[in-house]
Amino acid sequence: MRKRRMALLSGLLFACLVCASPTLAASPLILADDTPPTTMDPAADNSDSTCSVLVNVFDGLLAREGKEGKIVPGLAEKYEHPDALTWKFILRQGVKFHNGNPLTSADVKFSFERLADPKLSKWLETGQAIASIETPDERTIIFKTKNPTPWFISNVHQLFIVSKKDVESRDAGDVGVKPMGTGPYKFVEWIKGSHLKFTANEAYWGGAPKIKQVELKIITEPATRFAALASGSVDLVAGLPLELFEQIQQNPKLEILSRPSRRVIFLALGNKAGTPLADVRVRRAIYLAINEDEIIQKVMQGKASPAAQLADSASTGFNPTLKRLPFDPEKSKALLKEAGYEKGFEITLAGPNDRYVNDAKIAEAAVQYLNKVGIKAKLDVKPKAVFFPEVSSGDKFDFYLLSWLDGAYDSARGISTNLATYNKEKGWGGWNGARFSDPEIDALMDQAAVMVDLAERDKLLQKAHVVIQEKVPLIPLHCGIDLYGLVKDRGVKFTPRPERWLVYKEIEKK
Amino acid sequence: MLGVTFICFVIFRFTGDPSVIIAGQDATPAQVEEVRQAYGLDKPFYIQYVLWLSHAARGDFGRSFISRVPALGLILERLPATVELATTAVLLALSLGVFLGVVVSIRPRRWLSRLIMMSSLAGISTPTFLIGTLLIMVFAVELGILPPFGRGETVLLFHYWPTGFLTLSGLTHLVLPVLTLVGYQLAVLLRLTRAGMREVLGEEYIKTAWAKGLSRKRVVFKHALRNVLIPVVTMSGLMLGEILVFSIVTETIYQWPGMGNLLLTSIYESDQPVIVAYIMLASFIILTINVGVDILYALLNPKIRYD
Numbered sequence: 001m002r003k004r005r006m007a008l009l010s011g012l013l014f015a016c017l018v019c020a021s022p023t024l025a026a027s028p029l030i031l032a033d034d035t036p037p038t039t040m041d042p043a044a045d046n047s048d049s050t051c052s053v054l055v056n057v058f059d060g061l062l063a064r065e066g067k068e069g070k071i072v073p074g075l076a077e078k079y080e081h082p083d084a085l086t087w088k089f090i091l092r093q094g095v096k097f098h099n100g101n102p103l104t105s106a107d108v109k110f111s112f113e114r115l116a117d118p119k120l121s122k123w124l125e126t127g128q129a130i131a132s133i134e135t136p137d138e139r140t141i142i143f144k145t146k147n148p149t150p151w152f153i154s155n156v157h158q159l160f161i162v163s164k165k166d167v168e169s170r171d172a173g174d175v176g177v178k179p180m181g182t183g184p185y186k187f188v189e190w191i192k193g194s195h196l197k198f199t200a201n202e203a204y205w206g207g208a209p210k211i212k213q214v215e216l217k218i219i220t221e222p223a224t225r226f227a228a229l230a231s232g233s234v235d236l237v238a239g240l241p242l243e244l245f246e247q248i249q250q251n252p253k254l255e256i257l258s259r260p261s262r263r264v265i266f267l268a269l270g271n272k273a274g275t276p277l278a279d280v281r282v283r284r285a286i287y288l289a290i291n292e293d294e295i296i297q298k299v300m301q302g303k304a305s306p307a308a309q310l311a312d313s314a315s316t317g318f319n320p321t322l323k324r325l326p327f328d329p330e331k332s333k334a335l336l337k338e339a340g341y342e343k344g345f346e347i348t349l350a351g352p353n354d355r356y357v358n359d360a361k362i363a364e365a366a367v368q369y370l371n372k373v374g375i376k377a378k379l380d381v382k383p384k385a386v387f388f389p390e391v392s393s394g395d396k397f398d399f400y401l402l403s404w405l406d407g408a409y410d411s412a413r414g415i416s417t418n419l420a421t422y423n424k425e426k427g428w429g430g431w432n433g434a435r436f437s438d439p440e441i442d443a444l445m446d447q448a449a450v451m452v453d454l455a456e457r458d459k460l461l462q463k464a465h466v467v468i469q470e471k472v473p474l475i476p477l478h479c480g481i482d483l484y485g486l487v488k489d490r491g492v493k494f495t496p497r498p499e500r501w502l503v504y505k506e507i508e509k510k
Numbered sequence: 511m512l513g514v515t516f517i518c519f520v521i522f523r524f525t526g527d528p529s530v531i532i533a534g535q536d537a538t539p540a541q542v543e544e545v546r547q548a549y550g551l552d553k554p555f556y557i558q559y560v561l562w563l564s565h566a567a568r569g570d571f572g573r574s575f576i577s578r579v580p581a582l583g584l585i586l587e588r589l590p591a592t593v594e595l596a597t598t599a600v601l602l603a604l605s606l607g608v609f610l611g612v613v614v615s616i617r618p619r620r621w622l623s624r625l626i627m628m629s630s631l632a633g634i635s636t637p638t639f640l641i642g643t644l645l646i647m648v649f650a651v652e653l654g655i656l657p658p659f660g661r662g663e664t665v666l667l668f669h670y671w672p673t674g675f676l677t678l679s680g681l682t683h684l685v686l687p688v689l690t691l692v693g694y695q696l697a698v699l700l701r702l703t704r705a706g707m708r709e710v711l712g713e714e715y716i717k718t719a720w721a722k723g724l725s726r727k728r729v730v731f732k733h734a735l736r737n738v739l740i741p742v743v744t745m746s747g748l749m750l751g752e753i754l755v756f757s758i759v760t761e762t763i764y765q766w767p768g769m770g771n772l773l774l775t776s777i778y779e780s781d782q783p784v785i786v787a788y789i790m791l792a793s794f795i796i797l798t799i800n801v802g803v804d805i806l807y808a809l810l811n812p813k814i815r816y817d
Contacts, residue, residue: 036775039577046534118548120578122534124541173579191672192587193767193775194660219659219765220775223643227658230651354778385531385780392530392542413536427538 028213029492029509031502032228034239036218040179040190041172042160043114046122046407051158052501053216056198057098058160058181061089061108061141062153066506067259069314069409069498071154075103075161075182076141084148084452085131091139095205097163098186105135110164112143120172125427126155148450150457154316155408184209184505194218198504209505216502229254229485235492235509238502240483242303242357248485255488259496260305261480262312263405265356267349267366268418268474270398270434276347277398277434281339283472287325288332289373290366292477299361304478309465310404310418311411312479314498316454317461318411322469324476332373344374350391351401352384357480363401391433394422398434407499411461412448419473420445436473514793515566518786519559527551528780532575549575562786571790572783576776581783585769585791590671591661592761592768596753599688603695604746610696611703612735615711626700633697642690642763649686657683659765687764691757695749702745706738739810747803754799755792 035049042054063074076089095103114120115127129149134142145152166180179187184206185198198214217234219225222241229237230251240248240256248254267290269283276282296304311318336342349367353360360381370377381387390396404414421437422429428445429435444464451457468474482500486492491510497503529546537545546552550561565572571582614623650658662679664672674680710716711734719729758770765771769788776784 038779039579041578044578045576046536118533118541118544122532123536124533124544125536125538128541173583176577176579191661191664191767192584193591193771194765217660217765220771221762221765224646224659224763224765227646227651231654231658233650233658383778385778389527389530393527407536417536422539424539427540430537430539430542 027509028215029211029236029504029507030215030217030234031504032217032219032225032234032237033502034218034220034222034225036193036220037196039176040187041120041176042111042162042179042181043117043121043123044176046158048405048407048500051407051499053196054160054179054181055158055183055501056185056214056504057179057183057187058162059095059183060157060159060161062157064157064497064499067495067497071157074157075108079153081153081452084450085145087143087145087152089141089143091141092205093139095182096203097166097182098180098201099163099166101163101165103161103163103182104138105141107164108141108161109133109135110167111161112159114162114167115159123159126152126159148452150448150450150452151408151410151413154410158407185214206505211504211507211509214504226485229487232487235487235490236494236502236507237485238482238500240485242301242483245301245303245483253488255486257484257486257494257496258303259482259484259498260312261405261482261500262314262498263356263403264307264310264312264414264479265359265362265401265403265477266307266310266474267399267401267477268432268434268436269472270436271438271473272398272435275398276339276341276345279339280470280472281335282341284325285332285335285339285373286370286375287472287475288328288335289375290369290475290477291327292324293327295362295365296478299358299365300478300480303481303483305481307476307479308469309411309476310414310468310474311461311465312405312498315406315409315411316458317465319462319465322465325469329369329373336373336375342374344376346376346378347399348378348380348397349399349401350380350382350387350397352387353381355384355387356403359401362477366401391431394429394433394435396433400433402431402433404431405499411465412445412457415441415461415464415468416445416448419468438471438473440467441471441473511790511793511797514789515563515786516559518789519555519562522782522786528575528782531780566790571787574776574781574784576779576781576784581781581787582791584784585772585788588767588769588772590673591766592754592757592770594674595684595687595691595761595766595768596750596757598684599691599753600695600746600750602688603692603699603749604742606692607696607699608703608735608739608742611700612707612730614700615704615707616730618708627704630697630700633693634701636693638690638694638759639763641693642686642760645686645689646763656685658686659763661767687760687766690760690763691753695746695753698749699742699745702742703738706741707734710734710737736810740807743806743810744803747799747806751796751799754795 037050037053038045039050042058059075061074061076063072065072075092075095077092078090080088112133115123118124121127129145130143131146132144167175177190184201184204186201188197188199190196196216200209200212202208219228225237226244228234248256269277271278292306306324308322308324309319349363351359351363363379363381367377367379391400404418406413416428417431419436419441420428421442422432422435448460451460482496484496493508529542529551533542533545574581574584610626614626617623646658649656660683661674662683663677664674664680665676667673674684716734719733758774761768761770762774773788
C-alpha cells in the first residue's frame with residue numbers, strides 16, 4: 001500500500017514538473033479562442049471564427065493588414081478595374097501550395113466558381129455576383145460581374161484560394177477537415193472540440209514566419225478560458241469574458257488588450273401602415289427614450305462605445321460627424337403626445353439571448369426605458385437558432401434587437417440588407433425583419449449599387465446615414481469591445497485586428 | 511428508435527427554418543430560396559421524413575448543415591474521448607462506492623462512517639458545474655498542479671481510437687473531469703450499497719452464516735454483497751449510459767473534445783442532421799447498455815436465467 005502511494009505521489013510530482021517547467025527557446029505559440037471554426041473548406045463558411053483560422057493556411061488575392069485592416073497585395077501583386085464590371089488581377093510569380101504545386105490562374109478560377117454553388121458555399125452573394133471568369137494566361141484572371149459590384153475589391157481578402165487539383169482529388173468530407181493552401185502556416189491536425197496545430201511554411205512567398213509551431217485551443221466556456229489564461233496554459237486568449245474583466249485586471253501576471261469591435265448592436269423598427277410605428281415621431285420618441293449611456297455603464301460595464309449609425313469607423317461610408325440623438329425622456333413624451341399616443345401603446349421587443357454580449361439584458365433595459373415614457377413594452381427573447389429565421393421570414397416582428405458587422409468593410413450592404421424595402425430581384429431586405437420601407441433610403445441604395453468610385457461612394461453613404469437618422473428605421477446602440485488577455489512574461493507581442501482574426505505571422509514571441 | 515426519429519422531426523418543425531442560417535448573413539432572399547431547395551428543405555414534412563428514413567436505413571444520416579461533412583462521422587470522431595471519460599468515472603465510482611458502502615454498513619456508528627455519509631450528501635446535492643469550476647480554480651489556477659482543460663496528448667490505437675490512457679499528459683488531464691463526474695455517481699452508489707447491505711445483513715441466512723463460524727470477509731463479500739449488487743449494477747449501467755450520452759456540462763467546462771460538447775455546439779447552431787444522428791446514437795447506446803446489464807444479472811445471480 002505504501003509503495004503504491006509513493007508511486008502515485010511521485011507521479012503527481014512529475015506531472016507538476018511537466019506543467020510548470022519554463023518554456024524553452026523557440027517555444028510554440030499557444031492561443032485560445034472562444035468559437036470553434038466549423039469547417040476547413042474556405043467556401044463552406046464565412047464566419048469570423050472560421051476565417052480567423054483559414055487566413056493562416058490560405059491566402060486571398062489581396063490581404064488586409066494590421067490595426068486598421070488596410071488593403072495590401074496578397075496572391076495578386078496588382079489589380080486593375082478598367083470598367084464598372086471588370087476586375088483584373090495579376091498573380092504573384094513563384095507562389096507554391098504546401099504540396100509543392102505552383103499556383104496558377106486556374107486555381108483562382110476554380111476557387112471562385114465554388115463560391116456560387118448553393119450546396120457548398122456560404123459566399124453565395126459573392127459567388128453569384130460574378131458573371132464570368134477568364135484566365136487568358138497562367139497569371140492573369142479577369143472577373144466580370146453581373147452588375148457593378150462596388151464591394152468586390154474590399155471582400156477578396158477573405159476569399160481564400162484553394163488548389164484545383166488538390167480539392168478535386170479528395171472527397172468533400174476530407175476537404176472540409178484538411179486544408180491545404182499557400183499560406184504562412186501548414187495545417188498539422190484538427191481535433192474537433194479541442195485544438196488545431198500548425199507548423200511554419202518555410203517556403204512562404206512572404207518569407208518564413210518567425211514562430212514555427214502554433215497551437216490554437218478552442219475553449220467555449222468563459223470561466224475555463226479565464227482558467228486557461230490564469231494558469232498559464234496558453235499565451236494569449238481571444239474573447240475574454242466581460243464578467244471576469246476585473247479579476248483579470250487584478251492579476252499581476254496578466255495583461256489585457258482591447259479594441260473596439262466592428263459589430264454594431266441596434267434596435268430595428270418597422271413602419272407598417274396602421275401601426276403606431278408608421279409615424280416617424282413615434283419611432284424618434286422610442287429612440288429618445290432609451291438611455292444608451294446607462295446601458296453602456298450598467299449592462300456593458302463600460303466596455304462599449306456608443307454607436308450613431310449602422311457602420312463602424314473602418315467601413316466605407318462611416319460618417320464621423322454623426323452623433324447619437326441624446327437621451328431625452330421629456331421630449332420623447334412630447335413627441336408621443338403630438339402623435340396622439342399620450343397614453344402609450346403596446347409593443348413587443350424581440351431579440352436573441354445567446355448571440356451577442358449581454359443581448360437579452362440590453363433588450364430588457366430598453367423595455368424598461370420605454371415603460372418609463374408610457375409605452376407598454378414587452379420582451380420576447382429566444383435562442384438565435386429560433387430568432388434569426390423568424391427575423392428573416394419578415395412577418396413576425398415590428399421591433400427587435402439585431403447586430404451587423406460587414407466583412408467587406410462597406411456600410412451599404414448593412415443598409416440594403418437591414419433597412420431597404422424587401423426586394424427579391426435586387427436582393428434587398430433579407431434581414432429587414434420588420435419590413436421597414438422608405439423610398440428615400442431605397443433611392444440612395446439604388447445610387448450606391450452602381451457607384452464604384454470609393455471617394456464618391458464614401459460621400460454618398462455618409463449622406464445615407466444622416467437620412468437614416470432622420471427616418472429612424474433603427475436605433476443604433478453601441479459597438480462592443482473585443483478583449484484579449486496575455487500572460488505577461490511570455491514576451492508575446494500582438495495587435496488586435498478589426499475583424500478579430502488571429503493572424504499568427506503578425507504575432508511575435510520571445 | 512423509429513419513434514425517437516419521428517419525435518425529433520416533429521420538434522424540428524418548430525425550431526425554425528435552417529436555410530437562413532445555412533445561407534449566411536449576406537445571402538439575398540433568392541439565394542436563401544436556392545439553398546432551401548438544394549437541401550430539400552422546401553419539400554413537405556412527411557417527404558423529408560421518409561427521405562431521411564430511407565437514407566438512415568442505409569447508414570447515411572445526412573451531412574451537417576454547418577460543417578458539411580457526414581453527421582454520423584462527426585459524432586463517432588468524438589466517441590473515444592467521451593467513452594474514456596465515462597468509463598473511468600463509472601468504474602471509479604462503482605469500485606469506490608461499493609467499497610465505501612460496505613465499510614459504512616458494517617460500522618454505521620463510527621465517526622469515519624458518519625463523515626463518509628455526510629460527504630456523500632454533499633456529492634449528491636452539489637451541481638456539476640459548481641464542482642467543476644471549483645476544482646479548476648483550486649487545482650489548476652491556484653495550485654497549478656493539474657491542467658485546467660482539454661484532453662492532453664493522445665496516442666492513436668488501431669488507426670482509429672485516440673486514447674489518453676497511455677500518456678502522462680492524457681492521464682493528468684483526465685483527473686479533474688473524472689473527479690467532477692464521480693462526485694454524484696459515487697454518492698448514489700454508496701448510498702445504494704449501504705441501504706442494501708443493511709437490509710441483507712439483518713436477514714436470517716446471514717445470521718446462519720455467522721453462526722456457522724464463517725470468516726467476516728466471507729460473510730460480508732460472498733454472502734451479503736453479492737445479493738446487494740444487482741440494483742447497484744443496474745444503477746451503474748444507467749449512469750454509464752447517462753454520462754456517455756449527456757455529460758454535456760462536464761465536457762463543456764473542461765473543454766473535453768467529446769460528444770456532449772459537440773451536441774451543445776450543434777444545438778446552438780441548430781445543426782439538425784447532427785442532433786438527430788446524435789439522438790439516434792444515444793438511444794442505441796442506452797439500449798445496448800440495458801441489454802448488457804441484463805446479461806450481467808445472470809452472472810451475479812445464478813437464479814436468473816434467460817432461456
